Amino acid sequence: MPIEGSGVLSEGVAERSVADSATSFDDFATRNLESSYRIAALILGDAVEAEDATHDAFVSAWRNWSTVRDPDRLDAWFGRILVNRCRDQLRRARRRRVVDISPELLEIPSRGDISTEAADREAVARAFATLEPDHRICVVLRYYGDLTVRQIADRTGVPEGTVKSRLHYALQAVRVTVGTDETEGPA
Numbered sequence: 001m002p003i004e005g006s007g008v009l010s011e012g013v014a015e016r017s018v019a020d021s022a023t024s025f026d027d028f029a030t031r032n033l034e035s036s037y038r039i040a041a042l043i044l045g046d047a048v049e050a051e052d053a054t055h056d057a058f059v060s061a062w063r064n065w066s067t068v069r070d071p072d073r074l075d076a077w078f079g080r081i082l083v084n085r086c087r088d089q090l091r092r093a094r095r096r097r098v099v100d101i102s103p104e105l106l107e108i109p110s111r112g113d114i115s116t117e118a119a120d121r122e123a124v125a126r127a128f129a130t131l132e133p134d135h136r137i138c139v140v141l142r143y144y145g146d147l148t149v150r151q152i153a154d155r156t157g158v159p160e161g162t163v164k165s166r167l168h169y170a171l172q173a174v175r176v177t178v179g180t181d182e183t184e185g186p187a
Contacts, residue, residue, distance in 0.1 A: 079155035090133035127177035135170035
C-alpha cells in the first residue's frame with residue numbers, strides 16, 4: 001500500500017535536484033564564461049566564432065551536466081568540451097578559408113619602436129594563424145591559458161608527449177614564419 005503524499009515528496013526531491021543542478025551550473029558558467037571566451041578567441045582568432053564556440057560549449061555542458069562524475073575534474077571536463085568546439089570551428093573555417101586580396105592594408109608605416117612592436121605582433125599573429133588547429137590549441141592553452149602539459153593533455157585527450165611535440169613544432173613553425181633564428185632562445 002503506497003504512503004499518501006509519497007508522489008508529492010518524490011516530485012519535490014526531483015524538483016529540488018533540478019534546481020540544485022541549475023544553480024551549480026549557473027555558478028560554474030558565471031565563474032568560467034570570460035576565461036572560456038578568451039581561450040576560444042585566442043584559438044579561433046575571431047570574436048564571433050569564439051562567441052559561437054563558447055556558447056555551444058556551455059550548451060553541451062548543460063545538456064551533459066548530470067553525467068559529471070568527478071566534480072574535482074570539472075574544469076578539465078569542460079575544457080575538453082570547449083577545445084573540441086573550437087577544433088570543430090577551425091575545421092569548418094578551413095573549408096571556407098577567406099583570402100585577403102589587399103595585403104597592403106596590413107602594412108604598418110614605420111614610426112619608431114611602437115610601430116616595430118605592432119609589426120612584430122602582426123607578424124606573430126599571421127604566423128599563429130598558419131598553425132594547424134591542434135598545434136594552435138596547445139599553444140593557446142599553454143601560453144595564454146597558463147596550463148601545464150598534463151592539464152593540456154587532459155583537455156585535449158592526447159598523451160603528454162603529443163602535447164610536448166605539438167608545442168615544439170608549433171613554436172618552431174612560428175619562428176620560421178616570423179624569421180627568427182632558433183638559436184636566439186625561446187619566443
